[in-house]
Amino acid sequence: NAGVTQTPKFQVLKTGQSMTLQCAQDMNHEYMSWYRQDPGMGLRLIHYSVGAGITDQGEVPNGYNVSRSTTEDFPLRLLSAAPSQTSVYFCASSYSPGKNTEAFFGQGTRLTVV
Amino acid sequence: RKEVEQDPGPFNVPEGATVAFNCTYSNSASQSFFWYRQDCRKEPKLLMSVYSSGNEDGRFTAQLNRASQYISLLIRDSKLSDSATYLCVVPGRGFQKLVFGTGTRLLVSP
Numbered sequence: 001n002a003g004v005t006q007t008p009k010f011q012v013l014k015t016g017q018s019m020t021l022q023c024a025q026d027m028n029h030e031y032m033s034w035y036r037q038d039p040g041m042g043l044r045l046i047h048y049s050v051g052a053g054i055t056d057q058g059e060v061p062n063g064y065n066v067s068r069s070t071t072e073d074f075p076l077r078l079l080s081a082a083p084s085q086t087s088v089y090f091c092a093s094s095y096s097p098g099k100n101t102e103a104f105f106g107q108g109t110r111l112t113v114v
Numbered sequence: 115r116k117e118v119e120q121d122p123g124p125f126n127v128p129e130g131a132t133v134a135f136n137c138t139y140s141n142s143a144s145q146s147f148f149w150y151r152q153d154c155r156k157e158p159k160l161l162m163s164v165y166s167s168g169n170e171d172g173r174f175t176a177q178l179n180r181a182s183q184y185i186s187l188l189i190r191d192s193k194l195s196d197s198a199t200y201l202c203v204v205p206g207r208g209f210q211k212l213v214f215g216t217g218t219r220l221l222v223s224p
Contacts, residue, residue: 031210033212035214041216048210056210056211088155097210097211102148105159108156
């Protein structure tokens with residue numbers, strides 16, 4: 001019962017470096033999303049996907065790219081890391097939000113950009 | 115108006131107290147609402163769902179007021195282990211995304 005698997009758990013990057021945060025789910029969920037959480041800001045939606053091949057921007061998409069080539073995977077790419085991207089990142093999946101279902105979260109990635 | 119608004123707190127209560135949080139939402143078409151619990155530095159986890167007028171699970175009661183567009187979470191007989199941040203979640207407009215409130219922090223003291 002893996003649920004949502006998110007890697008890595010911790011990462012330190014230098015300014016300007018790129019990296020990909022991995023997210024995989026084994027529940028055949030249609031909906032996947034990425035959030036960042038900063039102190040006092042709550043969870044802010046970066047990008048989301050309602051199915052394979054379909055992605056859309058959330059509240060804070062700048063500096064991030066996503067793709068959804070399969071139902072299971074939804075990687076988040078940081079193109080050129082900046083200190084402002086220091087945050088905790090969570091991946092989540094669920095059946096369609098309109099279908100009144102629970103969202104399951106990965107354990108989070110704590111990213112520091114120096 | 116924000117899609118979901120919560121009082122960030124913190125709410126400081128003694129053990130055994132009853133505490134209530136409110137959450138207001140802007141999408142009047144929403145049919146489902148959720149309360150998630152988040153412990154420090156951990157991922158959020160579902161606490162309760164609210165689909166109609168309300169839901170009760172042990173010491174926890176969630177209620178929905180559609181006319182005023184808010185949901186509430188009531189915790190009775192607070193325990194030390196209830197200390198956490200409680201997140202209000204509703205589907206966003208178009209029902210293609212979930213919108214999280216900023217969370218209400220609860221601190222239960224001995």
